[in-house]
Amino acid sequence: MDRLRRSATIAAAALAMLLLAPAAAQAQQTEYVALGDSYSSGSGAGSYTDACQRSTRAHPALLAAELGAEFTFVACGGATTADVLAEQVQALDAGTDLVTIGIGGNDIGWTDAVIACITPFQNCTPAIEEAERKATQELPARLDAVYTEIATRAPDAEVYVTGYPRLFAARNTCDALGSISIAEQVRMNQGADLLAGVIQAAAEDHGFTYVDVRDEFTGHEICSRTPWLHGFTLFDVPYHPNAAGQASGYYPALLGAL
Template sequence: MRRARVPALVAVVCTALGALAAPAAAESADVIQWVAMGDSYAAGVIPAAGVEVTGGGQRDGCARTAGSYPEVLRTRLGDAIDLTNVSCGGATIAEVVSDPQSPNGYNLPFFEVYDPGYPFSPVDPQVSAIPESANVVSVQVGGNTLGFAELIYVCLQLGSSADKDTDHPCADYFTSGGDGVPTITERLTEVSRQYGEMLGTIQAVAPNAKVLALGYPAIIPEDPSTCAYGFDAAGLRNFATATYPDLDFLRTEVLERFNATIAQQAATHNVTYVDVYTPTVGHDVCSSDKWIEGLADRSGGWALVHPNAAGHARIADLLEAAVGLG
């Protein structure tokens, strides 16, 4: 996800969180114009989500990968769709709608990973890629506006000197409102406002498009004690030193409320909410059959809590079904 505004290391962690124009489009030979937008959860970004794909051989720093769900759909559906993939690792809602983004690529100094292409030139706001004639627009964004990578980083930082079974220093930190730190409720209120404005903008640009607003997957298990704790290899494949009560907090008070916020705005704007959370339960970071990698993946490579290729394939299934192509 995107670099955050607080501790210096957060910048690294953040890098590495209408109707279909023709209702019978899926039943005819018409090509569906599809624009895929979003952050790293759409772009792929991590090695476990495939190799990087580039347009015309030129890297723009957005780190879109071959195993990401937009590219999976491109391969699966072939000539049935004309897909434009402008998703970009680190994107905020504002960078989807109005602000240029300066992508980070794979520049991860904390992991001693340095991208020879960094720094990259700014890319245009993603909404500028939507033609008025678009049939489908999918968007998965909001995690960087919420600051989810910042939350995870602070949780593992504070949890390193806490009792893993009973302490909840991270929940306290993000609910107290002390030191000027925005609370979870304040963050979600701002996400809701920006998300609603974004959906309105998409509808104005492509009034006949079917808009798909994607939630985020089940990252954290219902029983956090199944997660390995510590900075050893097993812990890094999960959430390192985030305590179990804090993981519960991240699941129920952050991620589930975040998805509910997206769903509510989708309903308000009469667009299709795609529930990614429910179908991925049981395949979280701490599962033996994981669709979301932890801070590191199973090979020891960086992952920073992102979907792997299996997770993206499942999301592609959900999107196919949402437009009647599955």
């Protein structure tokens, strides 16, 4: 009789554990918030869900699916640091476990520099130099404001700051009907390296993890055999990662950092 009673007690305890398991798993679900600009929203990757060009193929969406996370996706195409502060950080709170953010390119007018370089018969060096000036003289304070707000609103979150890839292979003149020279491509890539250094320094000053994607995109730049970035195009978002760039460039770099 005692043996039967003990067996019944063990069985009841096991059943209780099974019934409680889903609730426990739900309580441990990662709360993930993705902030940033078009490189984070997935502009260029297709399969958009709204006017911000948030893509189901963007690396934050892929990561959320991998983690089974409770996902808040507020990254938006065209966003600046001011937009993050005004419209995105409100998604954070004390319960946020994980934050990713990629921001800064729009603050320095990087698109203007690209346009200048693909415009025939125009010297784009002044535009690149102006973007670099903003990157070194203006962007650090703007990033500091954003990162400080993230840390304040989500004090227990792990924060991963994603950078930008170099755009060009700098081996031929395939893009924009050959209007951007190899020398201009090299100069643009140098500007991308400078921007990466600025963002990395600011992130690490706040104890955040910087996710450098330049190695992942090496060999897959614009004008390479298998580009993971759109070049000059009227049919998609130019100078942004395509779906392969998000899935095979950004996503594994972020997973590696995690």
